[in-house]
Amino acid sequence: MIRHAHLLFILAVTLASIMSKNLEAESFLGNGKANELFQAHCASCHGQQLEGGMAGSLLDDIWTTASTDEALSHAIKFGLDGTNMPSWKSVLSDDDIRTLVLLIREKAHLAKQANATAVDVESTFTSRHHSFDIETMVDAQGIIWAIDFLPDESLIYSQRNGSLWLYNKNGHVKIEGTPQVWHHDQGGLLDVAVHPEFTKNGWVYLSYAVKTGKNAEGKDTGTTAVVRGQITDNRWQQQEVIYLPEPSKHVNRGWHFGSRFAFKGPYLYFSIGDEGYKDTAQSLSHHSGKIHRIYDDGRIPEDNPFVGVPDAEPSVWTYGNRNPQGMTVNPFTNQLWSAEHGPRGGDELNLVLKANNYGWPVATFGMNYDGTSMKVPTHVDGVTAPVHQWTPSIAVSDITFYSGDKFPQWKGNLFAGSLAFQQLHRLEIKNDQVVNDEILLSGMGRIRDVTTGPDGYLYIAINDKVTSHYRVVALKPIANQ
Numbered sequence: 001m002i003r004h005a006h007l008l009f010i011l012a013v014t015l016a017s018i019m020s021k022n023l024e025a026e027s028f029l030g031n032g033k034a035n036e037l038f039q040a041h042c043a044s045c046h047g048q049q050l051e052g053g054m055a056g057s058l059l060d061d062i063w064t065t066a067s068t069d070e071a072l073s074h075a076i077k078f079g080l081d082g083t084n085m086p087s088w089k090s091v092l093s094d095d096d097i098r099t100l101v102l103l104i105r106e107k108a109h110l111a112k113q114a115n116a117t118a119v120d121v122e123s124t125f126t127s128r129h130h131s132f133d134i135e136t137m138v139d140a141q142g143i144i145w146a147i148d149f150l151p152d153e154s155l156i157y158s159q160r161n162g163s164l165w166l167y168n169k170n171g172h173v174k175i176e177g178t179p180q181v182w183h184h185d186q187g188g189l190l191d192v193a194v195h196p197e198f199t200k201n202g203w204v205y206l207s208y209a210v211k212t213g214k215n216a217e218g219k220d221t222g223t224t225a226v227v228r229g230q231i232t233d234n235r236w237q238q239q240e241v242i243y244l245p246e247p248s249k250h251v252n253r254g255w256h257f258g259s260r261f262a263f264k265g266p267y268l269y270f271s272i273g274d275e276g277y278k279d280t281a282q283s284l285s286h287h288s289g290k291i292h293r294i295y296d297d298g299r300i301p302e303d304n305p306f307v308g309v310p311d312a313e314p315s316v317w318t319y320g321n322r323n324p325q326g327m328t329v330n331p332f333t334n335q336l337w338s339a340e341h342g343p344r345g346g347d348e349l350n351l352v353l354k355a356n357n358y359g360w361p362v363a364t365f366g367m368n369y370d371g372t373s374m375k376v377p378t379h380v381d382g383v384t385a386p387v388h389q390w391t392p393s394i395a396v397s398d399i400t401f402y403s404g405d406k407f408p409q410w411k412g413n414l415f416a417g418s419l420a421f422q423q424l425h426r427l428e429i430k431n432d433q434v435v436n437d438e439i440l441l442s443g444m445g446r447i448r449d450v451t452t453g454p455d456g457y458l459y460i461a462i463n464d465k466v467t468s469h470y471r472v473v474a475l476k477p478i479a480n481q
């Protein structure tokens with residue numbers, strides 16, 4: 001009996017860790033279908049770890065073909081003339097071939113990461129345009145989810161465990177009286193955003209997971225809530241509920257809550273992920289898998305695209321969004337952008353346009369976490385293609401257009417944080433296309449949020465579970481660069 005209980009416990013823990021990995025869009029390697037295919041058909045020549053043997057390594061970034069995804073798929077499907085690489089078209093489906101290319105990309109990334117030397121936050125960094133130092137502002141206990149600044153340059157930040165903090169030259173204080181959150185799986189206190197006219201109205205917005213009931217199996221369920229409030233004497237006061245789905249739709253069991261804010265004119269945009277039920281992302285009658293648009297006080301704008309459509313949620317602005325955890329307005333063009341987690345592969349950067357369908361789950365570049373194909377194309381008619389996609393998944397988090405004056409060469413570039421790959425990306429965008437994707441930081445922890453500070457430095461929230469450092473840091477240029 002004891003033994004059984006022990007085994008069951010191990011099984012439960014293993015399953016729980018697989019589940020949480022799956023849903024956090026982290027690479028999940030080793031025992032999936034793609035790996036089985038590789039071991040059955042390819043390992044004899046390319047090596048069990050893709051390290052090479054009778055044929056070349058698929059990890060060393062030395063290629064015979066043009067090395068694009070298309071070139072690799074073509075080599076696998078039709079073989080390579082003049083080499084021993086056979087054609088697999090009668091053995092493997094196009095779906096199988098796609099998952100194998102993804103597997104090759106994932107393994108190559110991990111090999112590269114394993115070879116990289118560990119970096120210390122306090123080092124000096126060089127990059128294409130600027131060299132910079134990193135300065136730690138705040139070292140917290142527990143995961144930091146979001147950061148923003150008040151007009152007086154105080155930093156405000158949320159922690160997933162439910163606490164909200166203010167940090168400035170007078171000290172570091174916890175704001176009392178913030179809402180009770182559901183701190184469970186991916187849920188907790190999520191985004192915090194300061195109203196653009198804070199000086200006039202004092203509003204601060206919070207999004208968070210809230211537990212509201214139980215489902216038919218007796219499991220806890222909840223949803224994403226949006227509130228605003230004012231901070232007086234270090235207390236959260238005057239709270240108003242800005243958005244809460246109707247109770248019959250509180251189906252979330254702990255995943256894909258979204259949720260990022262972006263202000264644009266009188267409107268507040270926010271995202272909610274598919275909450276673990278992917279098909280609802282295509283249904284206009286459900287709030288999940290959407291980007292919403294409301295007035296900053298919660299009213300529904302009459303010109304929202306689905307107002308008056310029977311059964312449609314009137315706050316919906318776009319649909320088919322898997323789990324957007326990055327959103328920002330480009331201050332130079334006024335366009336709204338979002339970044340969302342793909343499944344295994346296919347993280348997306350999207351230009352957010354009224355009424356558009358971003359395709360989840362009917363089109364994706366990713367595969368299932370178990371390495372089987374999603375059996376859906378990368379593109380279908382009526383679906384807006386991402387401006388940029390990351391395969392394998394970097395687990396893209398928040399994004400921001402740098403608008404400060406401390407890094408002149410970075411002005412207008414889009415910065416994106418990544419969780420699983422622990423990277424900071426700098427993207428150059430021309431004519432709504434990404435023309436360059438430079439990785440500035442890697443391996444220092446999961447980068448959850450990124451924003452331009454009022455002093456012009458670039459701020460990021462880095463959560464490193466291994467060293468238990470949960471920090472807000474500033475990137476500062478090295479003088480005379």
Ligand code: HEC
Nearest residue numbers: 041042045055056062063064065072075076083084085100
């Ligand atoms: C009989 C041996 C053999 C088997 C089995 C084999 N390959 Fe190859 N493969 C080669 C050789 C030889 C090349 C030529 C270049 C090299 O040596 O890397 C090659 C090239 C490739 C390339 C192009 C790499 C480049 O440098 O551009 C890919 C991708 C590839 N193989 C994938 C696979 C996959 C996936 C499988 C299993 C479905 C597979 N191979 C099975 C021998 C093999």
